[in-house]
Amino acid sequence: MKNKLLIIGASGHGKVVADIAVKMNKWKSIAFLDDNESIKTSMNLEVIGKSSDAIKYINDYEIFVAIGNNKTREKILIDLEMAGASIPILIHPSAIIGEQVEIDAGTVIMAGTVINCSTMIGKGCIVNTGATIDHDCVIEDYTHISPGVHIAGTVIVGRGTWLGIGSVVSNNINITSDCIVGAGAVVVKDITEAGTYIGLPVKKIH
Structure with a gap:
């Protein structure tokens, strides 16, 4: 394990990721990359270059992609993996992780989350503040589980797929790839077609 961490993305999501990294107390130094040249520091950590500079730091730093957009995060992570980057998993100390939970590289588990036993979380996922995921679930790669x-x-x-803030998914449900489930929505049947879903229970709007 390298003892330095580089976070790509210094705005809101990146700040929360950095806060988790600091609390994990695993790295001697933490820095950011960000494409907004007006941002020099974030969370009292230095911005040392643009996202395209990541390859230059690949031998010295573990690299974490803190980009909220699922597609953008996926693209950057795949490029980093192909280049041989060391990509960590970030877990807030207050998260509760059950037995036989598997979490893949590039995923962040935020404060107050609960992930129960025998669940699998894929690559590059965001499990956001206060979310709960019960037993025997599969969260596939590059998914965002929003707060609450x-x-x-x-x-x-x-x-x-992106599950919006405060949404609820009933048991034994399959949600297909590349969906958006709106804030506060309730999913009680399988979603088999990609698209945007809102409401109680959800209906496809486009």
């Missing part, structure tokens, strides 16, 4: 989302047991959430 509650997912019951034996749920599959497809690759690149």
